[in-house]
Amino acid sequence: MIMKADNILVEPMVWPKIKQGSILLPDNAGIKKNFDHGIVRGVGPGLWLQSGTQCKVEVEVGDKVLYCKSRRLEIIVAKEEMHIIREADVLAVLEDGDFETEQETDNVTGN
Numbered sequence: 001m002i003m004k005a006d007n008i009l010v011e012p013m014v015w016p017k018i019k020q021g022s023i024l025l026p027d028n029a030g031i032k033k034n035f036d037h038g039i040v041r042g043v044g045p046g047l048w049l050q051s052g053t054q055c056k057v058e059v060e061v062g063d064k065v066l067y068c069k070s071r072r073l074e075i076i077v078a079k080e081e082m083h084i085i086r087e088a089d090v091l092a093v094l095e096d097g098d099f100e101t102e103q104e105t106d107n108v109t110g111n
Contacts, residue, residue: 001042001077002102006057006087009042010072011080034073037094038083046087059088064094 003009015037040063046056059065067090072083 002036003042003044003084006047007044007087007088008040008057008059008065008087009077010036010038010040010067010083010085012036012038012083013064014029035066035091036072036083037064037066039064041082046057059087059090059093065090066092066094 001009040059040061043057043059043061046054048054067083067085071089072085075082075084
C-alpha cells in the first residue's frame with residue numbers, strides 16, 4: 001500500500017499496564033481512552049506547498065507514535081487492523097522507556 005500526501009499507515013499496539021509512580025493506571029484512564037500508539041508501517045511523501053516545494057513527513061517507517069484515537073481511519077490490511085492518520089494527528093514519536101509497565105517496575109524494585 002502506498003500512502004499519499006501526509007498520510008501515515010500505523011499498526012496499532014496494545015497498551016501495556018502502565019504505572020505512574022506506584023499507581024496502576026486502569027484501561028479507561030485518559031491516555032488509553034483518548035489516544036492510541038503504534039508502529040509506523042507506511043509514510044506518504046508529504047504535502048505540496050503553494051510555493052511548489054514539498055513538505056516532507058517527519059516520521060519514518062518503524063517509528064513508534066502516539067496519536068489521537070478519534071482522528072484515525074480503521075482499515076484491514078492482510079487480515080490485520082491498521083490505522084491511517086494524518087501527520088498533524090501524531091502527537092509524539094515514542095522512545096523506549098516512555099511508558100513504564102507494571103512488569104518493568106517489578107523487575108526494577110525486585111518484587
